[in-house]
Amino acid sequence: EAGVVQSPRYKIIEKKQPVAFWCNPISGHNTLYWYLQNLGQGPELLIRYENEEAVDDSQLPKDRFSAERLKGVDSTLKIQPAELGDSAVYLCASSLRGNTEAFFGQGTRLTVV
Amino acid sequence: GESVGLHLPTLSVQEGDNSIINCAYSNSASDYFIWYKQESGKGPQFIIDIRSNMDKRQGQRVTVLLNKTVKHLSLQIAATQPGDSAVYFCAVNSGYSTLTFGKGTMLLVSP
Numbered sequence: 001e002a003g004v005v006q007s008p009r010y011k012i013i014e015k016k017q018p019v020a021f022w023c024n025p026i027s028g029h030n031t032l033y034w035y036l037q038n039l040g041q042g043p044e045l046l047i048r049y050e051n052e053e054a055v056d057d058s059q060l061p062k063d064r065f066s067a068e069r070l071k072g073v074d075s076t077l078k079i080q081p082a083e084l085g086d087s088a089v090y091l092c093a094s095s096l097r098g099n100t101e102a103f104f105g106q107g108t109r110l111t112v113v
Numbered sequence: 114g115e116s117v118g119l120h121l122p123t124l125s126v127q128e129g130d131n132s133i134i135n136c137a138y139s140n141s142a143s144d145y146f147i148w149y150k151q152e153s154g155k156g157p158q159f160i161i162d163i164r165s166n167m168d169k170r171q172g173q174r175v176t177v178l179l180n181k182t183v184k185h186l187s188l189q190i191a192a193t194q195p196g197d198s199a200v201y202f203c204a205v206n207s208g209y210s211t212l213t214f215g216k217g218t219m220l221l222v223s224p
Contacts, residue, residue, distance in 0.1 A: 042214030
């Protein structure tokens with residue numbers, strides 16, 4: 001069974017440019033998470049979806065970050081415009097439903113220069 | 114909100130020793146706990162989980178202990194191997210809310 005797939009693995013952009021990350025969760029998983037991980041820190045939630053509904057986006061900086069999960073499967077996370085402080089690893093995870101084990105993708109390492 | 118902390122940022126052990134990694138949480142309503150292993154350049158990998166109706170759960174070479182009285186959980190790795198070297202995170206869930214992660218403990222295993 002394929003795991004959570006994220007692309008791209010690495011992205012380098014100049015500040016003020018837009019960037020988008022894509023996630024394909026494990027088949028059948030209703031819950032999808034986007035996490036941000038800074039160097040030496042644990043993952044921090046950006047947004048959680050139950051099917052196509054964003055049920056927890058309280059930590060998403062909505063002035064520049066947006067996300068969507070059309071049809072309740074794949075998801076994209078966008079930053080526009082990117083800032084230097086957005087440099088981090090963006091992790092996508094999925095689980096059958098909330099309150100069960102979440103499986104992570106390999107992440108996208110973003111560098112903003 | 115939930116606050117999750119780990120007691121020790123780095124743990125160095127010899128191959129073959131048993132390792133114990135600790136985690137504390139703040140929300141007494143937390144009811145689901147997961148330990149993850151993260152190797153360099155990879156996403157966190159599920160190791161073992163435990164629910165609040167249990168105080169111990171065992172897997173292959175790993176054991177998780179949960180003490181709800183003091184809001185503490187630990188991960189024990191038996192006969193630690195060099196391949197166990199990684200950063201270990203505990204993650205805590207309250208009800209159907211989101212998993213909250215601790216900062217992580219780096220386990221270094223020397224041969």
